[in-house]
Amino acid sequence: MLTEKFQLHLLLHSADLVENELRRQLALIGVRPRQARILDALSRMEPASQIGVARAFNLTPASMSTMTARLIEAGFINREIDPSEARSNLLRLTDRGRSKLHDIHKAWREVDAIITDTIGAENAAILAKLTRELRDGLGGNVPG
Numbered sequence: 001m002l003t004e005k006f007q008l009h010l011l012l013h014s015a016d017l018v019e020n021e022l023r024r025q026l027a028l029i030g031v032r033p034r035q036a037r038i039l040d041a042l043s044r045m046e047p048a049s050q051i052g053v054a055r056a057f058n059l060t061p062a063s064m065s066t067m068t069a070r071l072i073e074a075g076f077i078n079r080e081i082d083p084s085e086a087r088s089n090l091l092r093l094t095d096r097g098r099s100k101l102h103d104i105h106k107a108w109r110e111v112d113a114i115i116t117d118t119i120g121a122e123n124a125a126i127l128a129k130l131t132r133e134l135r136d137g138l139g140g141n142v143p144g
Helices: 007-027 033-045 050-056 061-073 095-119 121-137
Strands: 077-082 085-093
Touching: 007 033, 007 095, 033 050, 033 061, 033 085, 033 095, 050 061, 050 085, 061 077, 085 095, 095 121
Parallel strands: none
Antiparallel strands: 077 085
16 A cells, blocks of 8 residues: 655654643643643733733633633633723733743753754754744744
């Protein structure tokens, strides 16, 4: 049986393996990957509307509400009524959320180190450059 080889599969498989390691690292501190990204972005955006954060991460309002509820329950963020728009909520990091960022960034550095150890510093820098170009070319951006 003839099977075609697609470069896409190499990228997807590598991304899955890296994400699995990231999940493992973040589980040690009680955070999921998307929660970590939202806390990091919120540190640059705050106060941020719940709708604005949802749009930045391409989340549905329902998914963002679930995520917000979990982050509030964990004590990482606060939600308050937007004084200029009563139907809108503003999100802010709590002190606990701010301190959790240190642990998140440490986990991200650990995963970066695994990539560097696996393919070398020069290749890791090239990979970062190329994936940034791919993200930007596909219309992605850094939330916040």
